[in-house]
Each structure stands twice: as structure tokens, then as C-alpha cells.
Amino acid sequence: MPGKPKFYLTTPIYYTNGLPHIGHTYTTIVADVIRRYKRMRGFEVVMTTGTDEHGVNVERAAKKAGIPESEFVARMAAAWRGLWDELGLTADEFVRTTDLQHVRTVQWLFRLCRENGYVYKGHYTGQYCIYDNAFVNDAKRGDNCPDCGRPTETVTEENYFFKLSAFQQPLLDFYKKNPDFIQPETRRNEIVSFVEGGLKDLSITRTTIRWGIPVPGEEPHVFYVWFDALTAYLSAVGGPEYEQRGMWPADVHLVGKDIIRFHTVYWPAFLMAAMLPVPKQVWAHGWFLMDSSKMSKSKGNVIVPRPIANMLGMDALRYFLLREVVFGQDGNFSYDALVTRYNSDLANGLGNLASRTAALLEKICGGQIPKPMERKPQDEALAKETQAAIGEVLENYENMSFARALEAIWSAIASADKYLTTEQPWALSNSDQEQSRKATILWTTAELLRIVTVLAHPVLPVSTAKIWTLLGLPGSVAAVELDGLRWGQLAPGKQLGKAQTLFPRVEKNEAIERIEAMANEERNPAPAAKPTASATPAGAAAVPQAAPEKIGIEDFAKVEMRVGQIKTAERIVGADKLLKLTVDIGTEIRQICAGIAQYYEPEKLIGRKVAVVVNLAPRKLRGVESNGMVIAAAVGPEGRPVLAGFPDEDVEIGSRLK
Ligand code: MSP
Numbered sequence: 001m002p003g004k005p006k007f008y009l010t011t012p013i014y015y016t017n018g019l020p021h022i023g024h025t026y027t028t029i030v031a032d033v034i035r036r037y038k039r040m041r042g043f044e045v046v047m048t049t050g051t052d053e054h055g056v057n058v059e060r061a062a063k064k065a066g067i068p069e070s071e072f073v074a075r076m077a078a079a080w081r082g083l084w085d086e087l088g089l090t091a092d093e094f095v096r097t098t099d100l101q102h103v104r105t106v107q108w109l110f111r112l113c114r115e116n117g118y119v120y121k122g123h124y125t126g127q128y129c130i131y132d133n134a135f136v137n138d139a140k141r142g143d144n145c146p147d148c149g150r151p152t153e154t155v156t157e158e159n160y161f162f163k164l165s166a167f168q169q170p171l172l173d174f175y176k177k178n179p180d181f182i183q184p185e186t187r188r189n190e191i192v193s194f195v196e197g198g199l200k201d202l203s204i205t206r207t208t209i210r211w212g213i214p215v216p217g218e219e220p221h222v223f224y225v226w227f228d229a230l231t232a233y234l235s236a237v238g239g240p241e242y243e244q245r246g247m248w249p250a251d252v253h254l255v256g257k258d259i260i261r262f263h264t265v266y267w268p269a270f271l272m273a274a275m276l277p278v279p280k281q282v283w284a285h286g287w288f289l290m291d292s293s294k295m296s297k298s299k300g301n302v303i304v305p306r307p308i309a310n311m312l313g314m315d316a317l318r319y320f321l322l323r324e325v326v327f328g329q330d331g332n333f334s335y336d337a338l339v340t341r342y343n344s345d346l347a348n349g350l351g352n353l354a355s356r357t358a359a360l361l362e363k364i365c366g367g368q369i370p371k372p373m374e375r376k377p378q379d380e381a382l383a384k385e386t387q388a389a390i391g392e393v394l395e396n397y398e399n400m401s402f403a404r405a406l407e408a409i410w411s412a413i414a415s416a417d418k419y420l421t422t423e424q425p426w427a428l429s430n431s432d433q434e435q436s437r438k439a440t441i442l443w444t445t446a447e448l449l450r451i452v453t454v455l456a457h458p459v460l461p462v463s464t465a466k467i468w469t470l471l472g473l474p475g476s477v478a479a480v481e482l483d484g485l486r487w488g489q490l491a492p493g494k495q496l497g498k499a500q501t502l503f504p505r506v507e508k509n510e511a512i513e514r515i516e517a518m519a520n521e522e523r524n525p526a527p528a529a530k531p532t533a534s535a536t537p538a539g540a541a542a543v544p545q546a547a548p549e550k551i552g553i554e555d556f557a558k559v560e561m562r563v564g565q566i567k568t569a570e571r572i573v574g575a576d577k578l579l580k581l582t583v584d585i586g587t588e589i590r591q592i593c594a595g596i597a598q599y600y601e602p603e604k605l606i607g608r609k610v611a612v613v614v615n616l617a618p619r620k621l622r623g624v625e626s627n628g629m630v631i632a633a634a635v636g637p638e639g640r641p642v643l644a645g646f647p648d649e650d651v652e653i654g655s656r657l658k
Contacts, residue, residue: 007043008247009034012255013050013095013232016076017061020083021295022303022321022333023256023288028089029318030285030327030402031254035092036458037397040482046247048236049084050095051077054212055225056134062211069211073098087305087314088461095232097213105239106213106223106231110160110204112274118163124203128155134208159203160221167269168199174268174278182264183283183400184328187257191264202266230267233279249277260284283400286330288321303333307518310622311511311574315460316342316503322402322459335512343505346463349413350456351503354467356420357445361496364425369446369472370439371492379444382419386412386448387487393455394482402459409455416448446471447490454480466500504573514574514623521620561631561657562586563646564612569602575622581605581630585614586654593626596641611644611657 011031014024028049035047053073062072077096084090095102113119127139131150136143145152175181175192182188205221206212212222233253238245255263260282268278287294290301308317320338323345325331361367372379389412396405425441428434450471457464457477468477472494564583572578572593579597583590592612611631618627632641 004042004044006247006251007038007045008237008250009038009045009047009252009254010233010236010250011047011049011091012253012259013052013097013229014080015057016051016053016073016080017057018297019076019079020305022305023295025087025089025305025317026288026321027254027256027285028084028091029321031091032089033318033322033402033458034252034254034400036461036478037482040454040458040478040480042481042483046092046237048093048095048233049091050093050232050236051080051097052225052229052232053077053097054209054222054228056209056211059209059211070098083306087309093236095236097228097232099235101239102232102235103213105235106228107216108240109231109234109270109274109276110215110223110227112276113162113270116273116275118166118273119204120161120163122159122161122201122203123156124159124161125154125156127152128208129153135206155208157207159207160205160215160218161201162204162227162270162273164199164202164266164269167272168195170272171195171199171265171269174272178280181281182260183281187260187264187284187328191260194261195265199265226262226266227270230262230270233267234276250279251281253279253282255282255284257284257286283328285328286325288325288331288333290333292332304519304522306522307515307623308338310518311515312339312342312506313462313503313574315463316346318459319346319406323406325403327400327402335515336508339506339508339511342503342511343508345410346503347505349410350452350460350463350467353413353416353445353449354453354470354500354502357416357442357449358470358496358499360420360425361442361446364438365442367496369490369492369494369496370443372440372443373436375440378419378423379440382415382444382448383487385415386451390451390455390485390487397458406456406459409452412448412452416445416452419448420445443490443492447487450490451485451487453477454482454485463502466502469497470500472497506573517620517623521623558615559613560615561611562614563651563653563655563657564590564610564614564628564630565653566605566608566610569600569605571597571602572622572624575624578622578624579605580624583610583612583628583630584653585612585628586652590614590627591625592628592630593621593624594630594632594641596630596632596643599641600643608643609646609651609653 009031011027014020031047031049035045038045051073053076058069058073062069065072073096081094110119126135127141127143128135129145129148129150129152131145131148135155136145136152139145139152141154143152144150172192172195175188175195179188182191204224204227205215205218206224207220209222210220212225213228215221215223233250234242234248237247242248253263263282271278289295290303293299293301295302305317316338320341323341324337361369389408392408393405396402396408420441423441425438428438449467450473453464453467453471454477457480461478464477562585564585567582567584567589569579569581572580577595577597578593579600579602581592581594583592590612613629613631616629618625620626631644633644634640635642
């Protein structure tokens with residue numbers, strides 16, 4: 001039996017002098033969507049990402065953090081990787097450019113290019129910043145250094161050059177023969193005219209940078225960061241032994257429009273020089289902008305993904321990024337638009353259809369998928385429309401027209417809503433005829449829901465898996481083969497599964513406020529808070545905590561603890577570990593958040609007396625104000641919280657603990 005066709009796609013490898021923001025998350029989400037989609041179409045897919053760890057910026061950042069470069073990049077790589085795992089975006093391979101396998105691959109590629117006569121030693125002259133020890137790209141004589149503002153000097157250093165000029169015609173021929181190599185079309189035209197304008201040879205080694213991959217036998221030469229970074233795509237799938245893995249050449253390199261030239265000019269030229277296969281396609285997407293300008297740390301307008309995922313779920317962020325902007329174009333990011341789409345399309349759209357259908361099946365059909373009876377023209381019309389939607393959605397996924405694919409899915413959802421509202425199965429009687437009509441209506445609605453669930457799965461992996469369970473369908477939605485998806489496959493007689501929380505509606509202003517508060521917490525973690533690897537740029541989690549000192553009684557006296565009584569307790573949307581409590585502490589009622597949600601049922605806490613630290617400065621947890629702290633023991637290796645309390649005596653509320 002022939003094996004599955006292979007599909008290899010990549011995200012760029014990200015710089016380690018910062019942490020992921022919504023722009024990086026966008027590229028990685030798109031890669032994950034394509035991966036899931038291709039798997040559902042029967043491909044064996046490998047998706048890679050990684051970290052780009054060399055160069056002068058890392059040297060500087062490590063120096064600033066006061067740690068060696070190797071330690072700095074190890075912490076940053078762990079933070080990137082950790083966040084991708086947390087967001088459900090774990091790649092199949094994660095390349096660090098400091099990995100030995102990668103170093104070997106870069107040196108091997110260089111050797112091949114050199115053996116084939118495309119590398120020569122020359123001199124590079126450019127503007128150099130003596131203070132920063134670095135050449136300033138694109139600077140002219142007399143320009144100042146953009147980083148430190150000091151004047152640059154003209155410096156000449158010995159470098160190895162790559163004969164890029166020799167590839168002008170081969171590249172133009174290649175673009176012509178492979179018209180889909182550069183996507184979208186507009187980018188293709190840009191690159192073709194750039195190459196037609198002539199290519200200068202490229203200096204691919206440096207002697208002024210220390211933190212890089214050494215050129216074997218040529219120290220102090222290290223590789224220019226882009227020669228190093230691009231090669232990660234090959235080292236991810238076997239490096240010099242790439243043929244054994246069978247994944248190279250890549251099917252798609254997904255990149256932002258900012259780095260298209262490196263991927264469509266330099267990279268194929270390096271590979272051609274080494275006589276290696278060239279990737280099949282480079283897809284350049286646009287940028288997410290904040291108020292029409294680029295996100296940057298200095299402008300303070302960087303949007304981070306975790307608070308959004310915590311508040312609305314990752315599916316919501318995935319849906320928004322893919323639906324809001326035509327893939328390939330720039331778009332504006334706004335919390336307002338995000339929450340609006342969440343409420344309208346997810347909570348009121350898909351979420352509502354799923355829970356409404358399940359509730360009707362429960363009520364009218366005893367929680368079973370009914371057997372459809374005689375079909376009316378409106379049932380046939382809905383079936384036809386949904387069948388057509390399958391084709392339309394698949395075609396749009398295939399062309400990376402994600403917004404259109406989602407539009408087609410949501411238009412099917414709207415049709416189902418309309419169908420239910422017109423047919424009103426709840427208003428029909430229990431006569432035999434009307435019973436069969438109800439069965440047909442509900443089977444039809446459930447079948448449409450099954451189909452949109454399958455189609456939406458690449459974009460909404462978490463919630464579609466829940467709907468799959470809710471409908472009591474066998475296996476996993478990820479295993480459904482898209483090519484075999486047809487109207488009419490829903491088997492009657494199956495029992496519905498457990499009810500699921502899909503997209504709880506949120507109040508817009510409150511949701512935005514909480515996302516912003518969490519983002520602020522992430523940017524400026526409270527000193528007392530336990531740092532998380534991914535929240536702390538220099539990876540503070542890796543720094544061992546100092547052993548606690550002994551404290552005097554005067555220090556203990558600073559902590560005011562009192563007996564409090566829990567009045568209300570509720571879960572917090574987007575924070576599965578926290579409960580929001582109101583606690584009577586004798587003099588007032590306080591709102592306090594406690595990290596006990598996984599171990600205590602909120603209803604069972606009402607009336608319980610607890611020990612409360614009452615003079616803690618108020619702070620926001622997951623965006624919710626917490627004014628005080630409830631004391632609990634941390635039990636066992638996972639620190640299961642057990643509330644401290646007063647089971648034996650009826651202590652008065654407000655009594656002080658000493
Ligand atoms: N390290 C290089 C890439 C080397 S690949 C061999 C690099 N890294 S980066 O950290 O700057 O990430 C670049 C990628 O992040 C962009 O190409 C793009 O995919 C994504 N984005 C960064 N900011 C973005 C937005 N504001 N919007 C959308 N994507 C953006 O360049």
C-alpha cells in the first residue's frame with residue numbers, strides 16, 4: 001500500500017531577544033491550522049518552528065541580563081517553547097540554532113556552496129558602530145548608529161562572500177517555471193522586479209561578531225545570521241541526512257512580508273549553489289498592526305497572546321486572527337473587534353447552535369440522534385446547501401483563503417439557525433406525523449452541525465472536539481477524512497454525550513479590562529508572584545529562589561489575619577484555577593480570589609469559615625480584583641490546596657489570628 005503523501009511546512013524561527021507577541025502567534029497559528037487541515041486530507045505532515053539564537057542582538061541582551069549568551073538563549077528558547085505548548089501550538093520539530101545538529105548542517109551547506117565554487121574571500125566595507133561592535137546594515141557614510149545614536153565609522157573587514165550575482169538568471173528562470181513559488185501574487189511581482197534589478201554578492205561570514213556558528217578552520221569567522229537561520233529548515237528534517245527523513249524540500253515556508261526577500265532570493269540561491277532541492281512555496285502574510293502602526297516594545301503597543309487565551313480560549317484567538325483579515329494582507333488588531341466577534345460568531349453562532357441542538361435533541365428525542373423520516377423541500381435545500389459548502393470550504397482552505405473558508409462555514413451555521421426558527425420543532429405536537437417531522441428536523445440540524453464541526457476543526461480544535469463529544473460521535477473529529485465528508489453520514493440511534501461548555505458569553509468592557517489587566521501583570525509581574533518561565537523575559541523561573549530567612553516577631557506582626565466567612569463563591573471565565581469569593585471579615589465584605597477552583601466546588605464553600613490575610617495590598621489576578629488572601633495548606637507534590645479553618649469551635653467572624 002503506498003504511504004501517505006508528505007507535507008512539510010515551517011514557521012520562521014523566531015528571534016530570542018524578545019518573547020512571542022500576537023504577530024509571531026499569528027504565523028504559528030496559521031501553520032497549525034494548515035497542519036491540521038492537511039492531516040485531515042490524508043497527508044503525513046511535519047510542521048517546524050524554532051528559535052534564531054545567534055547574532056549581535058543576543059550578545060547585547062545577554063550582556064544586559066548579566067549572563068552568558070548560552071544561558072540566555074536556553075532560557076528564552078524554553079520560554080518560547082513553553083508558550084507554544086501552553087497555547088496548543090507544539091510543533092513537530094523545534095530547532096534551536098545552537099543545536100549541534102543545526103551547527104553541523106550550516107557548516108555542511110557552506111562547504112557544499114564552497115566546493116561548487118560559489119564562495120570566495122573578499123572584503124566587506126560598511127558603516128560600523130565601535131560602541132556596539134557591529135556593522136549597521138544599510139547605513140551610509142556619516143550616519144549615526146540607530147541603536148546608540150553615536151556616529152558610525154567606515155570599516156573594512158575580511159569576509160566570505162556568496163556569489164549571489166551568479167543566480168540572477170537561474171532565479172528568474174525558476175520563478176517563471178514555478179509561478180506559485182512566491183505567494184501572494186503581489187509579492188511575487190515585487191521579488192521578480194527586485195531580482196531583475198540585479199543582485200550583488202552577499203557577505204555570509206563576520207569577524208566582528210563573536211556569538212555565531214564558527215566557520216570551520218576559519219575562526220574568528222562566524223556565519224552571518226541569515227545564512228545560519230534559513231538553514232534551520234533543513235536541519236529540522238535531517239540536515240545532511242535529509243534524504244532519509246524524506247521531508248525535504250519544504251512544501252510551504254510561511255513567513256511575514258518583512259522577511260520574504262531572504263526566503264525567495266537568498267535561500268533558493270544557497271540551495272541551488274549546494275545543488276539541493278529548492279522549497280516549493282513561500283507564502284508571505286501581512287502584519288497585524290495596532291492602531292495602524294507596527295507593534296513594538298518601545299511604543300508599548302505589543303499584544304501578547306496568553307491573556308486572550310486565558311479569557312476567551314485559544315480557539316477564539318485563532319478564529320479571530322483568521323477571520324478578521326484576508327490572509328496575505330495587513331490588518332488591525334483590536335480587543336474590541338476580538339470580543340465582538342467572540343460574542344457574535346462563537347457564543348451566539350456556533351456555540352448557540354450546538355447547545356440549542358443538543359437541548360432540543362434531549363427534550364424532543366430523548367437525547368438520541370433520531371432517524372430522519374420523509375424529507376420536505378426545505379430539508380433537501382439545506383442538505384444541498386451544506387454539501388456545496390463542503391466543497392467551498394475545502395477549496396478555500398487549499399488556497400489559504402481562511403477568512404472565506406470560515407465565512408462559508410458560518411453561513412451554514414446561519415442557515416441552520418434560520419431553519420430551526422422557521423421549522424419550530426418545539427411547537428409541533430406529539431401526533432405520529434408531527435413526531436416524524438420533528439425527527440427529520442432535528443436529524444437535519446444535527447447533521448449540519450456535524451459537518452460544520454468537521455470543517456471548522458482545523459481552526460477551532462478544542463471546541464469542535466467538545467461538540468463531537470456532545471453529539472456522541474465516534475472516534476475523534478481530527479481523524480475524520482475531509483475527502484470523504486458528505487451530507488447524510490450521521491447515524492441515527494446514537495446517544496448524545498456529556499454537555500460541554502463552549503463559548504460562554506462575556507460582557508465586552510469587562511472582558512477587555514480583564515485581558516488588559518492580565519497583559520499588564522505579564523509585562524510587570526508582581527515581585528512576590530511566582531514567576532513563570534514564559535512570563536519573564538530573562539527566564540527568571542530558572543533562577544533559584546533564595547532560601548527563606550528567619551523573621552522576627554515584629555515582621556510576623558505586620559501580617560494581619562482574621563477569621564472570615566465565605567458569603568459567595570463563583571468560577572471565573574478564563575481562569576480555571578481561580579474562584580471569586582466574597583468574604584465577610586467582620587468589619588466589611590471583601591472580594592478575594594483564591595486558587596482553589598480545581599479542588600473545591602463553589603457551592604460547598606458558602607458559609608465556611610476561613611483564615612484570611614486582610615492587610616495584603618489589593619491586586620488583580622487574571623484581571624479580577626483580589627483584596628486579601630485566604631490561607632490554605634499546599635499538600636503533596638502538586639501543592640493541592642486545603643483551606644485552613646475552624647471545624648471544632650464556633651469562632652466569631654473577624655477574630656484576629658495570632
Ligand atoms: N529570525 C527571523 C526569521 C528567520 S527565519 C529563517 C525573524 N524573526 S522574528 O522573531 O522577527 O519573527 C518574524 C516573523 O514573525 C515574521 O516574519 C512574521 O512571521 C511574524 N511577525 C512579527 N511581527 C508581526 C506582526 N506584527 N504581524 C504579523 N506577523 C508578524 O524575522
